[in-house]
Amino acid sequence: MKVLIYGAGAIGCYIGGRLANVGHSVTLILRQTSAELIMRDGLFLNEGRERLRTHPNAVTSLRQALLDGATYDVVFLCMKSYDIDKTMDEIAAFYPNIPLMITMQNGVGTEEKLVKEYGAERVIAGTITTPISIDGSNSFTIERSDRGIGLAPMLKKGQDIRPWVDMLNEAGINTIREKDYRSLKWSKMVLNLLGNSTSAILNRHPRTLYKHNVTYNLEIDMVEEALQVMHKSGIKVIDLPGTPAAKLAFSVEKLPRGLYKPLLARIVGEARGEKMPSFQIDLSRGRERNEVIYHNGAVVKQGAEVGVPTPVNTVLTETLLRLVRKEEDWQQYNGRPELLINKIKQYRAESRGKSKLPADLS
Known part of the structure; x- marks a missing residue:
């Protein structure tokens, strides 16, 4: 297969390196420094005692990837969520007949944008649970071998994704097939919520948040809202490779908080x-953008559509975006969860249990 990895950071290099290792023709689009090193020395993937060295093609732009009439069978989109609009502009300019993505x-939220522009038949939803660390511009370490990738079709009928699932499995990437793309993406998103926006605002490691009841309860309130939105929207929570999202949901919804606190903290x-x-x-x-819009912000937006109040996710989204825009001093929140708690109390009092969509998400 001819494979293009668009936005090849750690995840893209992992996927591209594994595919190149089993004989696929892989081109990576990535930063110039990384591209030069990979072209000169190769791409290194370290997993346990295994050290792979592969030699994919590496370029710095979509335009360069398409020189001399180059074509591809599939394009993996591996850029940040907030870069998807810019990516779509580049595709429109240089690759309007782009194949399967x-x-x-x-x-x-990114899949819906792509489907609207290119049609569901050209989009497969994916998610990855494998943590990958960057050792250098052309070297990456796979930290957990028990994780993997999930894929789901955007078309309800007639879109066979098994060849792509098989391709990744044959390359040594544990990959599962899921029927409902919403379950796939939302289940991973709920996991990503843990220790992310709260940690960013308070400038504290997630491990610290889960040691103290105040911040621990704030995190659980946040997850409960997300799960309520999923249930009201008819989205099922599923386990992903190496990550028990469904078990987490059961614990949050059915068990006393103190019972699963040690496990969740670990x-x-x-x-x-x-x-x-x-x-x-x-x-x-x-950075002037943040993926909170596609996480806590997505919970807020969907909550407003189905009538589920989301005060915690709303305050986290609005506060983090204000910090990103430098409309508030980040230092004032440094290790001070009481400021967030007071904001949430105030929001609850003012909204009176009604769903309210912030201007940033409308």
Whole structure:
């Protein structure tokens, strides 16, 4: 197969490297420094005792990937969710007849944009649970071998995704097939909510949040809202490779909070390792966009559509976006959860249990 990896960061290089290793013709679109190193020295993937060295083609733009009439059988979209609009503009300019696309963004909402523009038959929803660390511009370490990828069709009937599931499995990437793309994407999104926006706003590692009842309860309130929105929307929570989202949902909805606190704290701590979550990393680097819109913001937006109040997710979304835009001083929230708690109380009092869509999400 001729495979294009568009937005080849850690995830894209992992997928591309594995596919190249079993003989697929792979082209990566990535930053110039990484492209030069990969073309010169190869791409390295480290997993346990295994160290793979592959030699995919590496370029720096979609235009360059299409030189000399190059064509592809499938395109993996591996950029951040907030880059999808820019990506669609580039596709419109250089690759209007783009073939099948497999999305690998975190959060929800990117698939619907692509379907509206290109049709459901050209889009497969994907998600990945494998944590990958960056060792260098052309070297990556797969931290958990028990994780993997999930794929789901965007068409309810007539879209056979088994060849792509098989392709990834044959490349050594554990891949499952799910019928409902919403279950796939929302189940992963709920997992991504844990220790992300709260951690970014308070500038504290998720492990710290789950040690203290105040921030732990805030996190559980946030997840409960997301699960209520899913149930009202008819979206089933499912387990993903190596990540028991359905079991988490059962615990949150059925068991006393104190009973599963130690387990959840361990899960969150192990999932993040020593790294801060992506929302905090983007905020600390001064980036003007944040994927919170596709996570907590998506919960708020869907909640407004189905009539489920989401005060915690609303406050987290609005606060983080204000920090991104530098409309509030990030330092004032540093280790001070009481500010968030007070904001949520105020929002609940003002909204009186009604769903309210923030201006950023309308």
